[in-house]
Amino acid sequence: MIGIVDYGMGNLHSVSKALERLNYDYFISEKQDELAKADGLILPGVGSFKDAMEILRKENLDKFLTNWASLGKPILGICLGMQLLFDKSEENGETTGLSLLKGKVRRFKGVTETGERYKVPHMGWNRLQFHQEHSLLDQVEEGHVYFVHSYVVQEMDKAELLASCDYDVIVPAVVGKNNVLGTQFHPEKSSSVGMKLLENFASMVTKEKEAKIHE
Amino acid sequence: MLAKRIIPCLDVKEGRVVKGIQFVNLRDAGDPVELAAFYDQQGADELVFLDISASHEGRETMVDVVEQVAGQLAIPFTVGGGINSLADMKRILRAGADKVSLNTAAVLRPELITEGADFFGSQCIVVAIDAKYDEALRSWRVFTHGGRKPTEWEVIAWAKEAVKRGAGEILLTSMDQDGEKKGFDLPLTKAVGEAVTVPVIASGGAGSKEDFDPVFKEAKADAALAASIFHYKETSVAEVKSFLKQKGVEVR
Numbered sequence: 001m002i003g004i005v006d007y008g009m010g011n012l013h014s015v016s017k018a019l020e021r022l023n024y025d026y027f028i029s030e031k032q033d034e035l036a037k038a039d040g041l042i043l044p045g046v047g048s049f050k051d052a053m054e055i056l057r058k059e060n061l062d063k064f065l066t067n068w069a070s071l072g073k074p075i076l077g078i079c080l081g082m083q084l085l086f087d088k089s090e091e092n093g094e095t096t097g098l099s100l101l102k103g104k105v106r107r108f109k110g111v112t113e114t115g116e117r118y119k120v121p122h123m124g125w126n127r128l129q130f131h132q133e134h135s136l137l138d139q140v141e142e143g144h145v146y147f148v149h150s151y152v153v154q155e156m157d158k159a160e161l162l163a164s165c166d167y168d169v170i171v172p173a174v175v176g177k178n179n180v181l182g183t184q185f186h187p188e189k190s191s192s193v194g195m196k197l198l199e200n201f202a203s204m205v206t207k208e209k210e211a212k213i214h215e
Numbered sequence: 216m217l218a219k220r221i222i223p224c225l226d227v228k229e230g231r232v233v234k235g236i237q238f239v240n241l242r243d244a245g246d247p248v249e250l251a252a253f254y255d256q257q258g259a260d261e262l263v264f265l266d267i268s269a270s271h272e273g274r275e276t277m278v279d280v281v282e283q284v285a286g287q288l289a290i291p292f293t294v295g296g297g298i299n300s301l302a303d304m305k306r307i308l309r310a311g312a313d314k315v316s317l318n319t320a321a322v323l324r325p326e327l328i329t330e331g332a333d334f335f336g337s338q339c340i341v342v343a344i345d346a347k348y349d350e351a352l353r354s355w356r357v358f359t360h361g362g363r364k365p366t367e368w369e370v371i372a373w374a375k376e377a378v379k380r381g382a383g384e385i386l387l388t389s390m391d392q393d394g395e396k397k398g399f400d401l402p403l404t405k406a407v408g409e410a411v412t413v414p415v416i417a418s419g420g421a422g423s424k425e426d427f428d429p430v431f432k433e434a435k436a437d438a439a440l441a442a443s444i445f446h447y448k449e450t451s452v453a454e455v456k457s458f459l460k461q462k463g464v465e466v467r
Binding site: 013014017018020021046047110117119120121122123124125126127143144146148166167186188189190191192194195 | 216217218220255260285286289290291309310311313335336337338339383384412413414437438467
């Protein structure tokens with residue numbers, strides 16, 4: 001069972017509909033005792049990093065999520081949800097994140113090194129480039145996926161970069177360190193490529209559940 | 216690099232697609248959910264639903280349609296038409312739309328753009344502009360009420376104002392080219408694209424797959440929208456994309 005973390009910042013509908021289509025069981029909750037019963041978590045998110053962290057802290061969900069990750073249970077952050085997994089962001093003043101992954105979140109500059117303007121947000125379909133093999137990317141096509149974001153993760157650990165795309169800078173698109181995973185794009189809006197990735201996450205969660213039963 | 220987006224537009228009235236669309240392989244030609252799935256399979260990068268319902272009941276039906284489409288589609292979709300308040304936006308976005316498109320309501324009360332952007336983020340708020348060339352103005356003028364009413368706004372000034380107020384995207388329709396099938400309005404699209412920092416969707420005038428090449432290369436549009444040429448099967452999304460690929464335009 002996948003728990004979708006509802007902290008008031010996500011487009012929960014599209015993620016939950018995608019899981020429904022894939023035939024995976026899920027529930028949506030903001031309560032720690034309920035979320036604790038899940039085999040895997042999805043942390044969605046649309047909006048500002050600072051607001052999101054403030055809500056997570058207020059509800060003590062930050063500690064819950066760090067603890068969850070330290071137990072080795074799977075968690076997938078999507079868009080802002082992925083950015084929250086990192087050390088800090090400069091959005092609306094520097095804010096500390098969940099620090100499960102190493103890296104900083106910075107705004108796209110909007111101007112290239114040679115002075116050419118480009119559009120921010122990075123909105124639309126961009127092509128993935130895989131950096132390493134991972135069960136999350138198993139049978140996923142190295143195709144286009146749908147992004148909408150103005151901030152980008154920088155200075156991350158290369159060992160944790162699974163896939164990227166190019167938009168003036170190298171944009172970390174899929175990240176992962178053991179059970180802590182994230183996508184900057186919206187898999188639930190990324191057609192067959194995104195749906196396959198979500199399915200892979202769901203089957204990782206199912207394996208986790210089976211492992212738990214065998215313990 | 217971002218792929219250029221191809222966006223079919225569906226006019227939905229009282230929960231049904233109108234314009235007499237002629238599809239062979241669909242059970243119900245007027246069902247927006249089935250058409251959405253059809254365009255998705257064809258490789259559409261996004262869909263726009265325009266609610267042209269006249270009645271309150273029709274608008275309520277639209278919320279149901281949005282919910283059903285959200286359950287079927289794994290691509291983004293925008294809903295426009297008749298959105299006049301934050302409450303309207305909430306209803307449509309909670310039903311599962313990814314973006315709302317504001318037109319007349321935004322001109323009448325520009326604060327609406329900011330209210331929407333503050334609540335949902337700029338990425339959710341598209342401002343649709345209907346533009347017509349005006350000799351006296353020596354530029355394009357903004358029209359509202361489905362193109363029936365001229366406003367005081369010059370298009371570039373309004374586009375800039377809309378972005379300043381929080382619009383995340385501009386859906387730009389050329390009234391001069393619309394229905395003419397002679398191609399997109401390249402000067403208009405280019406001028407607006409150069410004036411704003413957000414993506415511009417060019418709309419109005421697509422008559423063949425060839426028209427999609429200059430709108431991206433010359434006019435630098437980020438996306439192109441069309442209705443009748445897709446509905447009447449004069450070309451298909453897949454055909455347009457394979458043509459663009461040959462021409463060296465990045466598409467999905």
